[in-house]
Amino acid sequence: MNGRAVAFIYAILGSFAIGAVFVQIAGAHPLTAESYPARLLGAQTTQHVFTIEGGMTAKCPAAEFAGEITAATGKVELSAEYHGSGESKCSAFGLGGTASISMNGCAYLLRPQEELKENEFQGLMDIACPEGQKIVITSGTCEVQIGSQERLGPVKYLNDPSGEAHKDTVTFKPEVKGTLRYNKSKDGSGCPLNGTGEKTDGSYEGNTSLAGSNPATKAPLDLAFAVVTPALEAGAYPTELVGQQVGEHVFTFEAGLPMECPEAIFSGELPGPSTGIPLGAEYKSSTNVCHVTKSSAGTLTMNGCRYRLHVGAETGEGKFSGEADLDCPAGAAIVITIATSSCELQIGDQTAAGVPINQGLGPVTFVNEPKAEPEKDQVKISFEFIEEISYENKKDGFGCPLSGTGPRSGGSYVGTFTLRGYAPATKGEKGEKITGEPHDLYVAP
Secondary structure (H helix, E strand, O other): OOOOOOOOOOOOOOOOOOOOEEEOOOOOOOEEEOOOOEEEEEEEEEEEEEEEHHHEEEEOOEEEEEEEEOOOEOOEEEEEEEEOEOOEOOEEOOOOOOOEEEOOOOEEEEEEEEEEEOOEEEEEEEEEOOOOOOEEEEEOOEEEEEOOEEEEEEEEEEEEOOOOOOOOEEEEEEEEEEEEEEEEEEEOOOOOOOOOEEEEEEEEEEEEEEEEEOOOOOOEEOEEEOOOOOEEEEOOOOEEEEEEEEEEEEEEOHHHOEEEEOEEEEEEEEOOOEOEEEEEEEEEOOOOOEEEOOOEEEEEEOOOOEEEEEEEEEEEOOEEEEEEEEEOOOOOOEEEEEOEEEEEEEEOOEOOOOOEOOOOEOOEEEEEEOOOOOOOOEEEEEEEEEEEEEEEEEEEOOOOOOOOOEEEEEEEEEEEEEEEEEOOOEEOOOOOEEOOOEEOEEEEO
């Protein structure tokens, strides 16, 4: 590695399990404290509000949070309790009387993904519930349940520096608008819900401030999200990126329908150290682009869509976690045909209503592969998107194995490739592309 050492700076350590809400801070932006252990106490600074069909809301006057961290960490666990305050009570669905919001062990998983500006970060949010449990909102004869779901957002994280006289705090702000899934489980007499059943138009918003203290002495402690971001780097810039697959790349859709791609080629450019790497892809072979169930021919056309890879936490020496977003030009999507043009599905980066999808796919694993001179260092990258891809069946003609048309979820994509760096290519006398000299390529903390 020419004298370079890849240091293991931040590790994901054991954490203190305390209940209903988990705030997961990506390894790139760990929550840090002035000293450890640090007790975390928080309260809503603007009311936390669930909103469902037609603008009906559920909210409580008080929401309290608590937790503890024992080191700089990428996973902070917080308990939460929604309750009344004094004469004020929880309310839901515009009904009189007392409502309740019960977490039942469900968890919010908040994950910062990128730094927007100094002291401000943005990410997504998951809801994870124990088996058989859901968040339950009740009022009168109405009941709404909110179960496990992923990649809700955006969620903002803020550092709140207070200066020498006070201790620094942090804030997280869910801004989930129109994408929360819920089930109207009860609609009794006098309930304003429009029947029972599942819907996908819910929202969840509210701000929470967290302060730190020493558990033993109760003395206040500074808290902050740190900017410690592993990045893809090269021996020289700009560097042309070329990825060659290792083994087959397999997409899987409904009913386990697989599409295997014998050849996948990735390409991009690295102008400088980067935590977000856009890569184009091409899937092909000598006879057809891909094949389905070992028999039917298929094609997979990117139409300008790219994967944007985000480097996350270091999980071992020279090994890093990460995620990927799908970025498509306006109105474009990845188009997959099976057997004939009358059998087609599409993978886009937003729904027909403009709601972002296929963001934060993962895990993506980055592994440095140092080489002895004169060979150049390279990075092995693996995708493991298991039942995470949203897609749409566009055509289901005669003989097509799809189950009708319309939006679907639960698609998968698994594949590994080796990414190498080169000086920008030039053109020969006949206009042919001449690959530049190799560059070292590696992920550094």
